[in-house]
Amino acid sequence: MEEREVLVARHGGVALITLNRPKAGNTFNMALATALELAIREALADPDVRVLALTGAGKLFCGGGDVGSFASAGEGAGPYLLELANAVHRSVKLLASSAKPVVTIINGAAAGAGLSLAIAGDVVVAGASAHFSAAYSAVGLTPDGGMSWLLPRLIGWRRAQEMLLTNRRVSANEAEAMGLVTRMVPDEEVIEQGLAMAEKLARGPVAALGKTRLLLAQGQEQDLSTHLDKEAQSIAEAVALPEAREGIAAFLERRKPDFVSV
Missing domain, CATH: 3.90.226.10 (2-enoyl-CoA Hydratase; Chain A, domain 1)
Structure with a gap:
């Protein structure tokens, strides 16, 4: 075989x-x-x-x-x-x-x-x-x-x-x-x-990590002003996702976040 x-x-x-x-x-x-x-x-x-x-x-x-x-x-x-x-x-x-x-x-x-x-x-x-x-x-x-x-x-x-x-x-x-x-x-x-x-x-916030790796790649080719706008848009999108809701709740409750289950 x-x-x-x-x-x-x-x-x-x-x-x-x-x-x-x-x-x-x-x-x-x-x-x-x-x-x-x-x-x-x-x-x-x-x-x-x-x-x-x-x-x-x-x-x-x-x-x-x-x-x-x-x-x-x-x-x-x-x-x-x-x-x-x-x-x-x-x-x-x-x-x-x-x-x-x-x-x-x-x-x-x-x-x-x-x-x-x-x-x-x-x-x-x-x-x-x-x-x-x-x-x-x-x-x-x-x-x-x-x-x-x-x-x-x-x-x-x-x-x-x-x-x-x-x-x-x-x-x-x-x-x-x-x-x-x-x-x-x-x-x-x-x-x-x-x-x-x-x-x-x-075990981490994979959706946020994916957006982060995209920002890193884009940052190689963009001027600072353009990239700041990209970062602002990205973080605004990220906060609406289940990962961010879990991460923020865990921070306020002083516990370890569970990003896998969200």
């Missing part, structure tokens, strides 16, 4: 999505890209899923694109890579526009599109032996997965230039220091701690 390219497991309100091509370093071919998009869409559509978590099976998080499949495409490599990149990009767009928080759990190397996927999380938890590289220049290619857009926003222009142009490998320790990942943890605890963070978010 052939293994599925993507595995999905539920942990309370968390959907843990696992890239499952460990023998190929969880590299993207069309089957994996298609399966990942479907898993993300289903998790986003499921009202019982409050947070998405993403990791990789085996020793790597994701090694990027399946270079062997590029070679196999021969003269059709250009159209094939366009189709593959667009398939991966659909997943990136879904994660970027998600109304639910996203946690990425980096259990090993994240390279190429794997790096793009790794840094797409709102919270990025990396094992101590994880490392990060752009990888594209090593095979004469250019970035995809939104890397050339997001990387400089996370770590600054000069550091992004270095990673993309020289293909320098960044350790988990350095990645934490430069803001590429949220937290570095021992390898043997990465799944446990990543899930703990996801489950903590799932």
